[in-house]
Amino acid sequence: MRDPRITPFSGRMAHIRLQGQIDAPTFTEGQMQRLAAPLSDLLRSPDGPRDRQLLRGARVCVIDRQGAFAYVQAEADGYCGWLHSTALGADHTPTHRVHAPATHLYSAPDLKSPERAALSLNAQVEVIGTSGQFLQTHDGLWVPQQHVTPITSRGADPISVAETLIGTPYLWGGNSRAGLDCSALVQLALQVCGRPCPGDSDLQEAALGPALPAGRPRQRGDLLFWRGHVAWVSAPDMILHANAHTMSVAYEPLEQAVTRIAPESPVTAHIRLR
The missing domain is CATH 3.90.1720.10 (endopeptidase domain like (from Nostoc punctiforme))
Incomplete structure (x- = not known):
């Protein structure tokens, strides 16, 4: 029996790579998107219990949609589940990841400006500009440059x-x-x-x-x-x-x-x- 946590099959639609391996009504190549929300629960069923969470910038393959929810498989670890469709955005290319335990996205390149969201360690952002000690993300918000590092950098331990x-x-x-x-x-x-x-x-x-x-x-x-x-x-x-x-x-x-x-x-x- 296939593990449903890592098998991209919603019960109605499966990823095309499973064709010939499982009995599914419909198969699809899916659509690649990125998580635009700072954080999103990955649910066992639409509006069901949380199994895991995804961080901003996580790349997912959208396999099925049902009402306000999308069934996805996370690219990083293969985990599958449902999340709110509003948490998803375009498949852009992140340039940096958060290396501090947490940080904020600000409305302006000013530490006294209103914060708009909190980001966790390993969330990803696409940087399009700089101003002083702040980096501008593709959606017009600002993150302290001290809290992010190029996407290709890696921790050692x-x-x-x-x-x-x-x-x-x-x-x-x-x-x-x-x-x-x-x-x-x-x-x-x-x-x-x-x-x-x-x-x-x-x-x-x-x-x-x-x-x-x-x-x-x-x-x-x-x-x-x-x-x-x-x-x-x-x-x-x-x-x-x-x-x-x-x-x-x-x-x-x-x-x-x-x-x-x-x-x-x-x-x-x-x-x-x-």
């Missing part, structure tokens, strides 16, 4: 990226500085460093590397998986994770976490990134 998000509130299915969950903390940190990463912890466990033998010492940058949870190893005796225990991104002593989570799940995998 995903743990260091994840550490910039300490204190971010926990949010189930969240993918931004406003709120994120365990798998988003892993995905964001790896994407900033130019590494592809699936959206959910079970997909990450299957994709990011082979499990190490039991008893292998943990080191900074490793990942530990439980059923439905993932954490960065930030030091041999410490993890960093977005967790419902503190409702935030926080450090936790490794053995304390293992003991605390044990009634729900043992550690299922210890992975060292390829």
Whole structure:
């Protein structure tokens, strides 16, 4: 059975690459668009529960439309779902991405001007001009140049990226500085460093590397998986994770976490990134 999270089939229409593989009423090549909203929920069904979120500039293939909603597949990780059509814009070419934990878009190149939107780490913008310490985006808003970097630049250490998000509130299915969950903390940190990463912890466990033998010492940058949870190893005796225990991104002593989570799940995998 195909995983619906990463299978571009709305139930009515499927992407053409699935032709001959699934039984769908209609197939389509889809239409490429970019997220124009600062942040958008990716829903399981039109007006249904949130599974993940997409950030401004994310490229998606629109496969189906139903009323006010569009069914899309995200280019970066293949995740599928429904979002409000009003969140979408043209398929422009971003030039910069946000490298600060968060920033604002301003109405003018002036720090005292009204802010129009908040952007999260790894949101993307197309810069068309400059004024002082501000860069103008293609929709006429302004972002502080200190908070963005060329789209081709990459972070060097995903743990260091994840550490910039300490204190971010926990949010189930969240993918931004406003709120994120365990798998988003892993995905964001790896994407900033130019590494592809699936959206959910079970997909990450299957994709990011082979499990190490039991008893292998943990080191900074490793990942530990439980059923439905993932954490960065930030030091041999410490993890960093977005967790419902503190409702935030926080450090936790490794053995304390293992003991605390044990009634729900043992550690299922210890992975060292390829």
